[in-house]
Amino acid sequence: MTGRALAACQVSASYGSQRVLDRVDLHIAAGETVGLSGPSGSGKSTLARLLALLHRPDSGHVSLDGAAVTGTRHQVPVAMRTRVAILFQSPRAATDPRLTLAEIIAEPLRATGTPAEQARERTAELADTVGLTTDLLTRRPHAVSDGQLQRACLARALVHRPAYLLCDEATAMLDASTQAHVAAVIGEYQRRHSAGVLVISHDAALLARWADRVVDLS
Amino acid sequence: MTTTDPLLAVAGLTVRFRLPDAVVHAVTDLHLDIRPGELVAVVGESGCGKSVLAHALLGLLPRNATVTGRALLRTDSAGSRSGSAGSRGGSALARGGDGAAPVDLLACPPRQLARQVRGRVVGLVPQSPATSLTPVRTGRRLLVETLRAHGHTGADAPVAADRLAVDVGLDPADLDRYPHELSGGMAQRLATALALAPDPPLLLADEPTTGLDRPLVDHTLDLLRRRCDAGAAVLLITHDLAAAQRVADTVAVMYASRIVEHAPTEALFEAPGHPYSAALLDALPQRAFRPVPGHPPMLTDLPAGCAFAARCDRATPACRVQPAFTGIRAGQVACHHPLERAELCAEVPA
Amino acid sequence: MTAAVLTRVRRLPRLRPGRLGATVAGTVLAVAVLACLLAPVLWPLDQSAIDLSQTRLAPSAAHPAGTDDLGRDVLLRSIYGLRVSLLVGVFAALVAAVIGGAVGALAGTLGGWVDRILMRLVDTIAAMPHLLLGIFIVAMLRPSLGAVVLSVGLTHWLSTARIVRSELLSLRHRPFIDAAVSGGAGRMRVLTRHLLPHVLPRLALATTLMIPHAVWHETALSFLGLGLPPHLASLGNMINDGRGSLLAGAWWASLTPGLVLIVVTLALAALTAHWRDHLDPRVRAELQL
Structure with a gap:
């Protein structure tokens, strides 16, 4: 494996006694969009969590731009963690109901020590990118729709300009228009930053349209 | 499609929510007929009010909601429907002795709704x-x-x-x-x-496929279709256009609290009449994969006239007046400047 | 948006059956607290004064709840007793919240063997009768307000620890925590910004629910003669002292502090339960459907 890429190398993972991934390889090169399909329970989400460095594989390893990653979650250096962003299926579960959309988007910046003023500017810029109007930014998750909340999650995912973006059924709960918009925003970001994108979906038409190549996990 | 009388006739359904600082226009002047053996899908962007429709029909709205209009449910229909469920005699309501008087779901007292209607006559396939x-x-x-x-x-x-x-x-x-x-x-x-x-002679399915993978989505949808073929009427509420295309007889497109187009499924997907329907279909990955331009308006702050005008490339000053959509037949379009098919489909028999 | 609207709608106040109960409970509690606060100003009491000419007088205008075997006004002493009991209750509940919160937070965030050891400790202490443990603690110290607070606090933090821990465990694996970790938040940031704010309302609730428990515990200790020095008015002391009068026909000497204890703790519990129903969206959702 050469060049910039996020890769899972022979990873296995299990929950309790149930093995969900058995020596799986997946390679996402910079600038590439990889589709991932497979029946439910085939370990698609687990693979995404492994690649997002949120879960430790039982065996095998994840490599980020050629370097094998050891450890998981907080054990991974911040600079490495923020190179990979993940977008979940349910934006409600993925956001803190106490925070406003602006705080949700700015949180990764604040957590890594960016001054408030700078974070505010970047939040406004990102909100504009994902198509959130300013009046929505002061609301909390319960007062916006799933589509609007997922846009906020996308803005948060892009806040550190990640080199890789993992979308775990990120548009499954969205209507066609919002889905197309989210995909367009990600596509534009990808072109600009030559980012690697993983799209997990059970919608064959979506993968055919969006991904450069599709990996079936079954 | 059958030519029988509708099992459920929704006429002029309007739902408003009073909030401390605003009024939410959730559903406005909605007309919808569902006949036995018919599967009607209601589709639209998130926040267009389609879920509120289901809640209103089930009498499950919060107390600050104001509901006007009628939703007449024929109660003799199920008795005439035979052979769908094996050896059972009569429907729940027929046994209940209600006779042939239609029930207005919107005016029905909560106790009667809970005891005689929900579950028995109107089944709900839940979201989660x-x-x-x-x-x-x-x-x-x-x-x-x-x-x-x-x-x-x-x-x-x-x-x-x-x-x-x-x-x-x-x-x-x-x-x-x-x-x-x-x-x-x-x-x-x-x-x-x-x-x-x-x-139940009427099934309400509110986003029944959210979070399921494709085979299960198809399975659930086919199940609804089979139920329908056995004589039930099904109202499918979904954001998933592919799901509607797979099983629905007719599709109602909802935008900013109103139904803007109601057409036979095939006709809608082949040649949508309303610019919004066309834009929504264009967002599908199978098609242009292009989002509807602009943002849907807030339900607390709807513009006068056609709510889609601001996002529509066919809009003219005429669009400042709300286009009429009082008919309750499939095949109608609420638009001053409909696309080609509209005239064609105005004739579609109900 | 629909879901959003519905949720917003649910936050509106509305009349529920629990509302009346909460109002009554709130009024009772307000009167009790006000009486406790104003008593030293309005009706000063010399705790050690006795008047043997006025023993065991039946309730009258001068003594609304009668007098006890040493000629002391039962109502006034009950109010002073309640002062002590509430004071002990509040401080003991705070002690329990601090200990329980710390143990629960450690177990819930660190997990692994720390969690296992701390929770076994909790189970072990929970297996011993509270009162026995409380007596043991008081017996080691001199009878004083501080000793009673410690005794109650040290025996009542277990449920708080369990609540905080389980709350943290269920939060720890929610996607929004994953998102925070992925966004670069450190351990302290996740704990202070994302976990604790969700736990704090729960902790506050548990602490408030603990106050009536603590009041009863203090009363029990005083009743057994292990609480405050006997000359100081405390509900437990008074109920105990009143036993002699009870045999002499002066039922009011024990009944009044007993009633005060029951009414005030019930009001406190009712008010807390009402608060919980409003606080907890899960309970709220169940009530809606």
């Missing part, structure tokens, strides 16, 4: 099955209880439970598990079986 199942009972007990409550005898119910399980694609052996031991898809099938158990 995992939370709608009692965790301390096995699937079999839930199902048998429901069947007994709806006229099956003690001896007959377990057999019917097994049959129903097979019907929805569940292994009867899985009925002996508790809800938390079931996968999401199995729980969805169990919830569907529970909704089908009383053999």
